[in-house]
Amino acid sequence: MNATFVIIGGGIAGVSCAESLAFLSPEENIILISSSSLIKTVTNIIPLGKTIYKFDVEENQSSTLESKYSSIKVINDKVINVDPINMTINTSTGIIINYKKLCICTGAKANVLFENKNPNIIGIRDTESVDKFSNKIKNAKKIIVIGNGGIATELIHEISNVDIIWVIKDKHISATFIDPGAAEFFQNKLTKQPDKKSNNKILKRYKYTDTQINHDDNKIGAALGPDWHEKFTINGSNDNLKNVKIEYECEVLRLLSNDDIDKLNDDNKWPVYIELTNGKIIGCDFIVSATGVVPNTDLSGIDNIEKINNGYSVDWKLETSIKNIFAAGDCCTANWDISQHWIQMKLWTQAHQMGRYAAKSMYSLNNCDDFYQDFCFELFTHVTKFFGYKVVLLGLYNGQKLNNDYEILLRMTKDIEYIKLIIKNGKMQGAVLIGDTDLEEMCENLILDQLDLSAYGEQLLDPDIDIEDYFD
Structure with a gap:
C-alpha cells in the first residue's frame, strides 16, 4: 500500500492528525493504523478563549472515519517494524505500507504497580481497563486507589457504595493540578455520592465494543478522554456507603505474599494486601493503580530516534531526529525553546493540539510551504471537571x-x-x-x-x- 501520510495510533492525537490532514490535503492518501477497531474522535469543540477549548471525546468504530473522509483509510492492525531508510511500515498481518510522512501517535501506557503480579491489581488507562474495573467493583466492599492525578481524582468522586483507601505521596489531594487551598475546597466532596440522576444529557460515548481484532494483554487502547466515567457503572456492593480515607505522604512499600497474608491476624482475609511506607498494612478486594503513564515508544526499527524522558524528542515542527518521521501526543517530548507560559503535560487537550499541529507541519513540509508554530504553544491551557x-x-x-x-x-x-x-x-x-x-x-x-x-x-x-x- 502507498500513502502520502501515515499515522500510527487511533487515540485523540492520531485521529486529530488524520482529520486535519484530510481537511488540509483532501487529494492525498492518508492511512491511519490502529491496534483497536475503536478510535477516539474530538467533537463539540467550544472555544472559551484564543487557546482555551472545551470538547467531548466520542469513541467510534474506525469505519466512521472512513465514511466521513474519502481520503482516509483505517487499518486495524499492529505495527511490527518501521524502516526509515526505505520509508516503509510492516504490520503483523503482512501489510507493507510506503509513506512520505509518518506521524507516531502511540500515546502512553499505564505505569501499573506490580504489573502482572496479582490479578487483583488493575491499571486505569483505556476503555478496556475501565470496563474491567467496572466489572470488578460490582462485588467490592473495599478498594485501594493509588495515585494523585486526574484519573485517580475522578475515580474517587465517581465511585459509589464502597469503602475507599486513597494512597497519595503528596500532602494534599490532586496535587498534579491543584494547590492545598483548592484541595481544601474539594475536601467535603470526597464522601458525597455522585448524583447520576441529575445528568440528563444523552451520552454518545463508549457505546461500541472492540470486536474486529483479537484482544491480548499487551494491546494498548487509546487513552481516556473527558467524561470517560459517565457510561460505566462504578458502584460497589455496600449500599449507600461511601467512605474515603486518605493516606497522605506515603507510597506502596511492597505487595504481601500469600504466606504473609496467612500470618496476618485479620478476620476479613482480603484478596490482596499492601504495606505502605508509613508502616500500615491494608487489605482490600482489589487495588487500582492510577500512578501515571510512560510513553509508548517501543516501535521496532526506529530504536535510534532521540528520546527525552522515554518520549520521542521532537523539534518545533514536531519532527523527530529521523527526517520525515513526526510524533504527537503522549509519546513525544517537546525539545524546542519553549514559551515561558507553556508546559507539556500528558493531557487529552495537548494530544488534540499536537495532532492538529503535526498535520499542519506534515502538510506544509510536503508542499515545501513556509509555516509558523501554532499559537497554542504560547500558553498552557486545560479544561476539565473535578468533583x-x-x-x-x-x-x-x-x-x-x-x-x-x-x-x-x-x-x-x-x-x-x-x-x-x-x-x-x-x-x-x-x-x-x-x-x-x-x-x-x-x-x-x-x-x-x-x-x-x-x-x-x-x-x-x-x-x-x-x-x-x-x-x-
Whole structure:
C-alpha cells in the first residue's frame, strides 16, 4: 500500500492528525493504523478563549472515519517494524505500507504497580481497563486507589457504595493540578455520592465494543478522554456507603505474599494486601493503580530516534531526529525553546493540539510551504471537571518555573468557586479557576499580553467589582 501520510495510533492525537490532514490535503492518501477497531474522535469543540477549548471525546468504530473522509483509510492492525531508510511500515498481518510522512501517535501506557503480579491489581488507562474495573467493583466492599492525578481524582468522586483507601505521596489531594487551598475546597466532596440522576444529557460515548481484532494483554487502547466515567457503572456492593480515607505522604512499600497474608491476624482475609511506607498494612478486594503513564515508544526499527524522558524528542515542527518521521501526543517530548507560559503535560487537550499541529507541519513540509508554530504553544491551557466543578488551568497555574518568587491573589466562595491568580512583578503568570467563574478569557488575555496589573492590586478579585470591565 502507498500513502502520502501515515499515522500510527487511533487515540485523540492520531485521529486529530488524520482529520486535519484530510481537511488540509483532501487529494492525498492518508492511512491511519490502529491496534483497536475503536478510535477516539474530538467533537463539540467550544472555544472559551484564543487557546482555551472545551470538547467531548466520542469513541467510534474506525469505519466512521472512513465514511466521513474519502481520503482516509483505517487499518486495524499492529505495527511490527518501521524502516526509515526505505520509508516503509510492516504490520503483523503482512501489510507493507510506503509513506512520505509518518506521524507516531502511540500515546502512553499505564505505569501499573506490580504489573502482572496479582490479578487483583488493575491499571486505569483505556476503555478496556475501565470496563474491567467496572466489572470488578460490582462485588467490592473495599478498594485501594493509588495515585494523585486526574484519573485517580475522578475515580474517587465517581465511585459509589464502597469503602475507599486513597494512597497519595503528596500532602494534599490532586496535587498534579491543584494547590492545598483548592484541595481544601474539594475536601467535603470526597464522601458525597455522585448524583447520576441529575445528568440528563444523552451520552454518545463508549457505546461500541472492540470486536474486529483479537484482544491480548499487551494491546494498548487509546487513552481516556473527558467524561470517560459517565457510561460505566462504578458502584460497589455496600449500599449507600461511601467512605474515603486518605493516606497522605506515603507510597506502596511492597505487595504481601500469600504466606504473609496467612500470618496476618485479620478476620476479613482480603484478596490482596499492601504495606505502605508509613508502616500500615491494608487489605482490600482489589487495588487500582492510577500512578501515571510512560510513553509508548517501543516501535521496532526506529530504536535510534532521540528520546527525552522515554518520549520521542521532537523539534518545533514536531519532527523527530529521523527526517520525515513526526510524533504527537503522549509519546513525544517537546525539545524546542519553549514559551515561558507553556508546559507539556500528558493531557487529552495537548494530544488534540499536537495532532492538529503535526498535520499542519506534515502538510506544509510536503508542499515545501513556509509555516509558523501554532499559537497554542504560547500558553498552557486545560479544561476539565473535578468533583462536579469546571476546572480551568492557565499558564503557570501552580507557579511552575517561578522558583517560588511570586504572589497569589485568592478568592474562594465555599461550594461555589475557587479563583487563584499567580502574579509576578505585577504581571499575571497563571490562574486556577474552579466553578463557573467566567474569568478564563480575561485571564488568558492578561497572561498573553503581560499587562502590568500593579495599579489594580487586590481589586482584581474584588467580588463587588466586575474586573472584566477594566479589560473589555
